Structures are given as C-alpha cells and as structure tokens.
Amino acid sequence: MAAEILDGKAIAGEIRQEVAADVQAFTASGAPAPCLAAVLVGEDPASQVYVRNKSRACEKAGIEGRTHRLPADAGQDALLGLVAELNADPNVNGILVQLPLPSLKDEAGQAMYDEREVLDAVDPLKDVDAFSPVNVGLLMQGRPRFLPCTPHGIVQLLLRTGHLCSGKNVCVVGRSDIVGKPMAMMLAQKNGSCGPEVANATVTLAHSRTADLAAVCRSAEILIAAVGRPKMITADMVRPGAVVIDVGINRVDDRLVGDVDFDAVAEVAAAITPVPGGVGPLTIAMLLHNTVMAAKLQSGR
Ligand SMILES: NC(=O)c1ccc[n+]([C@@H]2O[C@H](COP(=O)([O-])OP(=O)(O)OC[C@H]3O[C@@H](n4cnc5c(N)ncnc54)[C@H](OP(=O)(O)O)[C@@H]3O)[C@@H](O)[C@H]2O)c1
CATH class of the missing domain: 3.40.50.720 (NAD(P)-binding Rossmann-like Domain)
Structure with a gap:
C-alpha cells in the first residue's frame, strides 16, 4: 500500500479537545454549559446508536446532551410540537432531529412525516446540523453561520x-x-x-x-x-x-x-x-463545535 492513511479519528480527537477547552473557557466566563437536544423518533437501531454516540461525545466535551424520544407513530404534529418547545427553551442551544424519520403511512395512505417541514421548523440559530434554508442560503452566499x-x-x-x-x-x-x-x-x-x-x-x-x-x-x-x-x-x-x-x-x-x-x-x-x-468521527466533532458556537451566538458572548 502506497497511500498515506488520513486518520480522521485522530483529527476528530484533536478537534474534540479544542471544543472541550472552548467549553471550559465559556463556562468559566459564567455561562451555563452548552446544551444539545437530540430528537429521536422511533426505534431504528442505527439511529439509536448515532444518538447515543453523539450524547456520549457531548458529555466528554462538557456539553449537556439531552435525548427526546417519540414513538414511531407519534406523527408530524407531535414532532413539530416538540421542535417548537425546544426552539422556545432558552436552556437548549442546539437541536438535532435524527434522520431518517420513520417511513410510516397513516390510514389514508399518506406519509406520516414530512422531513423537510420538520427541518424547516428548527430555529436557524439552533440549527447545528445547518440544514435550515436560512443556513443553507448563508453558506451559498459565502457568509455561513453554521457549516x-x-x-x-x-x-x-x-x-x-x-x-x-x-x-x-x-x-x-x-x-x-x-x-x-x-x-x-x-x-x-x-x-x-x-x-x-x-x-x-x-x-x-x-x-x-x-x-x-x-x-x-x-x-x-x-x-x-x-x-x-x-x-x-x-x-x-x-x-x-x-x-x-x-x-x-x-x-x-x-x-x-x-x-x-x-x-x-x-x-x-x-x-x-x-x-x-x-x-x-469528524462529523460528530463538528457537531460539538457547532453546538458551542450556537451557545456563544445565543449568549452574545
Ligand atoms: N461519514 C459520515 O459521517 C456520513 C454522513 C452522511 C452520510 N454518510 C454516508 O455517505 C453516503 C452518502 O450519503 P448521502 O446522504 O449523501 O446519500 P444520498 O442522499 O442517498 O445521495 C446519494 C448520491 O449519490 C448519487 N449516486 C447514486 N448512485 C450513483 C452512481 N451509481 N454513480 C454516481 N452517483 C450515484 C445519487 O445521485 P442522484 O442525485 O442522481 O440520485 C445521490 O446524489 C452514505 O453511505 C451515507 O451513509 C456518511
């Protein structure tokens, strides 16, 4: 094998240490620990693993990681209601809706979830995945908020x-x-x-x-x-x-x-x-980075 192996795990470790130091400096200035709220709908095993890993990574970096679970058949309105609650909660800095949403159909044969509508509902200032149209637009224009x-x-x-x-x-x-x-x-x-x-x-x-x-x-x-x-x-x-x-x-x-x-x-x-x-591993590291950025943006620090 001739190629250099690009060790994403090691680089993610470096970034996570930087984020942890950043969190320490932020909380030392009197701010509460940044908080990331993950929303998990249904029991998809891969999604459960992803959310658990993200929550552990938060903990290690000094970020509060919350998981909000809804049953697979909770429906679009319940999910939008939860997102609205998290948008309004001043203690939540970042919101992550774990995808994919369950591909269930209602009695009329209609899809129970509209992923786009849910992602559009996340407050752009808490959109640590950078999926909201506002954050995509800012990136497109070369003045990104979250990447x-x-x-x-x-x-x-x-x-x-x-x-x-x-x-x-x-x-x-x-x-x-x-x-x-x-x-x-x-x-x-x-x-x-x-x-x-x-x-x-x-x-x-x-x-x-x-x-x-x-x-x-x-x-x-x-x-x-x-x-x-x-x-x-x-x-x-x-x-x-x-x-x-x-x-x-x-x-x-x-x-x-x-x-x-x-x-x-x-x-x-x-x-x-x-x-x-x-x-x-880098994807999770950058999620932590965005959560700290969100906390700073919201606190004006
Ligand atoms: N490492 C990570 O953290 C991370 C994060 C996200 C995703 N992933 C992984 O990355 C992969 C892609 O994820 P995604 O969400 O971007 O997938 P996606 O939404 O399914 O998009 C796949 C893209 O690949 C294109 N494609 C499919 N077959 C192709 C072919 N034969 N030749 C050329 N292009 C083809 C599709 O083209 P059309 O648009 O023409 O259909 C589409 O644009 C998945 O394996 C996913 O698990 C990893």
Whole structure:
C-alpha cells in the first residue's frame, strides 16, 4: 500500500479537545454549559446508536446532551410540537432531529412525516446540523453561520493534513443536501469563508446521471465519494497521486465499508481515508463545535 492513511479519528480527537477547552473557557466566563437536544423518533437501531454516540461525545466535551424520544407513530404534529418547545427553551442551544424519520403511512395512505417541514421548523440559530434554508442560503452566499457537519469535517481533515484545494480539480460524487451539495459549495467559495486554504477549488459535482463517471473521477486531484454504494470507486477511476475521501458508510456482511475499494485504491492514491475511522468521527466533532458556537451566538458572548 502506497497511500498515506488520513486518520480522521485522530483529527476528530484533536478537534474534540479544542471544543472541550472552548467549553471550559465559556463556562468559566459564567455561562451555563452548552446544551444539545437530540430528537429521536422511533426505534431504528442505527439511529439509536448515532444518538447515543453523539450524547456520549457531548458529555466528554462538557456539553449537556439531552435525548427526546417519540414513538414511531407519534406523527408530524407531535414532532413539530416538540421542535417548537425546544426552539422556545432558552436552556437548549442546539437541536438535532435524527434522520431518517420513520417511513410510516397513516390510514389514508399518506406519509406520516414530512422531513423537510420538520427541518424547516428548527430555529436557524439552533440549527447545528445547518440544514435550515436560512443556513443553507448563508453558506451559498459565502457568509455561513453554521457549516454542515460532514463537509466541515472533511474541510478540517484536508486542512489539518496539509491537502489544500485552491486551484485544484476536485470531484464530489453524490449531490445530497447533507453532503455532496454543501461540500461542493464550500470548496468552490471565493472568499475563503470556509477556510481560505480549502477555497477556490474547481469543483465537479457528479451524480447518478453523470456520463462517463470514471473519466470524470480520474480528472480529480481530490476525489470525494458520498454515494452509499459499497466499493463503487475502483482503482481505475482514481488518478495516480490523488487524495481520496470516502464518506460512504455501508454495512456489508456485518462490516462497515466505504464507497471506495480501499485496498486497490490505496495502491494508486497519494492519500485516502479509511472506513471506519475516516470521515465519520469528524462529523460528530463538528457537531460539538457547532453546538458551542450556537451557545456563544445565543449568549452574545
Ligand atoms: N461519514 C459520515 O459521517 C456520513 C454522513 C452522511 C452520510 N454518510 C454516508 O455517505 C453516503 C452518502 O450519503 P448521502 O446522504 O449523501 O446519500 P444520498 O442522499 O442517498 O445521495 C446519494 C448520491 O449519490 C448519487 N449516486 C447514486 N448512485 C450513483 C452512481 N451509481 N454513480 C454516481 N452517483 C450515484 C445519487 O445521485 P442522484 O442525485 O442522481 O440520485 C445521490 O446524489 C452514505 O453511505 C451515507 O451513509 C456518511
């Protein structure tokens, strides 16, 4: 294996220590500990694990982590009611609605939950996932308030490992609202609002309709895969010497694998993130960072 392994877990550890120090300084100034409220609807096992991990990470950083549970069939109105309560609660600084919401239908055959309506209802000042239209709009305009956690984690990984993007060809595969789209936007920024060193990339945003995806990927000096298909990025799709960031988390035979065929691609790439231990831990670290930022914004400190 030739490639440098980009150790997301170690970098996330660094960031979590920085956040913990920040929390200490914040509370030493007389402020209450920042508080993150997670909303979990239903019993999805993966979502339960994610919420538990986030709550533990909060605790370790000195952030109060609350979990609000609703039964799967609580319905849209109950969920919106809970979000409204958390919006109004001055002790809650950040709100996270764990996705996906249950895909149940009511008696009339209508979906019981409208995810977009729920995310739109979160107070933008408490929107630590950065999913609200206000925060997406601010990012688009190059004056972000909160940065979305997964793309922000990737930016931190690139910065802290010295893989700078300015002037480089970057290909992002996947155009979801949570990862691909904001990732492309952050790297293409002109004014360095997401970190000058990671701005000014020439970004290609690829997706399921991209013609000759392999050729598009091969043109990239930095390739970011956020698709959700195990090992779909093969060695022949990677330019020799490229930096490869694997966002994918796929469960195959009880093992987690990424979107990148790790062993083969590591022979071609200059640097690569593993799965697990790559982008995943950074996502949680940036969520903690956003929660402290939210507490500071709300307290005016
Ligand atoms: N590490 C983390 O912290 C973290 C955070 C979030 C997500 N993830 C993981 O990242 C992966 C992607 O998540 P997501 O929420 O962004 O997924 P998503 O909403 O399902 O979007 C997937 C994207 O991949 C594209 N795509 C699907 N098949 C393709 C193909 N054959 N060729 C090219 N593009 C294709 C889709 O294109 P169309 O738009 O054309 O349909 C879509 O834009 C998942 O494995 C998820 O678990 C990890």
